[in-house]
Amino acid sequence: MEKENHISSYNADFICEIKQIVTLARQKAYTAINSAMVEAYWQLGKRIVEQEQQGKDRADYGSQLLKSLSKELTAEFGKGFSVPSLYNYRSFYLTFPEIFSTPWRILTWSHYKRLLTVSNAEARAWYLQEAAEQIWSYRTLDRNIGSQYYERLLLSQRKETVKSEMEALTAPFEHDRMEFIKNPTVAEFIGLAPNSDFTESDLEKA
Template identity: 40%
Template sequence: MIVNQSLVTDIKTIISEAKNKAIRLVDYERTLMYWHIGRRIFEEEQQGKDRADYGDYLIKFIAQQLEPEYGSGFSKRQVELFRQFYRTFPIANALRSQLGWTHYKMLLRLDTDDKREFYIAEAIKNNWTTRQLERQIHSSLWERLLISNDKEDVLAVARNEKQPSDAKEIIKDPMYLEFLGLHREASYYEKDLEQAIITHLHDFLLELGNGFAFLARQKRLHIEGDEFFIDLVFYNRLLQCFVIIEIKTHKLTHQDVGQLQMYVNYYDRYEKREFENPTIGILLCAEKNNAVVKISLPEDNKTIIASEYKLYLPSEQQLIAEMRKEIEKRGTDEKS
């Protein structure tokens, strides 16, 4: 008797999906439980608000009563988080079932509602694990996008209320490639960096942003008997265009800009179809001079983007300095 081989595979898929659904449901119920505990604590605290130390006393008392019976998940620090959880997210119906308690604990660390809203929308849209959410927060994704975009546009794209119309709404500068595991003090050939990116392609796609799909590596072009090789080729379904990436492990030069412009022109003339948007070129470089990039390109350029890569995540001080520098540059551009 012959049995369809796909039968067992289908059954395993059903079991796996059911298990994952059950895990998500349990995690969501646990999150709701913590929210209700936080609300009850907050209500009790308000009754004794005339006593300045009542809140701290209450948290400590509850932890002493619960931790011996329910374990470290109800320590003083955890009980404090329950109260903070309710105060930060006071509407139970607004809690998202796609996010677990660990997601929400990370979101509680953020200092503004806009930032939390952005990461919630991105985490749900991209199905981020807690590790991926943590990495994006630590890499300051929100702040990096704000450097070159309006806050309302960034939020609208995250919430799917607006499709990105400009590559800069998605592509970040700088890009953080700490997941490659390369040391900043070492020098690398471009092929080494390219190979590291291919090895960690999933993480690189996450850093690139929404809607990217990998198409080719070392794409060969034949132009009147001459051969050229494009480092990496992607497609972005949101922008509906090809995205070419050239890697430069040195300080960017105007010759690099010209080379990438040629590749972009080739794709626009021979690869792009009528319904697709113009090809975007990204120069991923170790260092750049913005003035050189600006003067090497047309004033209305929207297709060539130079983005520095960093092999380590930024410190808070570095990020603040970068944002201040960008604000000052905008002020100078507006005056000129």
């Protein structure tokens, strides 16, 4: 019996170690895809701004430039390069003109796209820092911006109560590890055709 228990314990440790290897590998894959997306969209925005600055009539030139660019990129790479998307990449660069090492590698494009909707620069910077430090999911960030969490914290005399309530309400959003990879924009970026019936194995292979 002792021998069986020893073997069982040994197998349990072995299985645990294998699971850790797989988990780490998936995390590396997540980080690589995320970093590539964010950097690519920032670089796109940078080049668009630089090219616009060469136009004589920048307003008209910029509009025509994005239409032509959208047509070419969509033909070559598929969805993800509509004119509104290109405007978002342009705004991304203009709003965050410097590549900062830690936050931009942690947060996803969906995070940044939501942050671009925050007009108050101080609030946007605060949400950026909190999302990166607390590793908020996109849904948590989205809810906190929508519920004016930053403003409520500033006004509240009982900040811990406001914070505890937020954490309780967003707790369900923090458990879906596949949230990022299931995002349609990620599927487009890695070359998966639009399909609402993707299985997790399809996504993991991609």
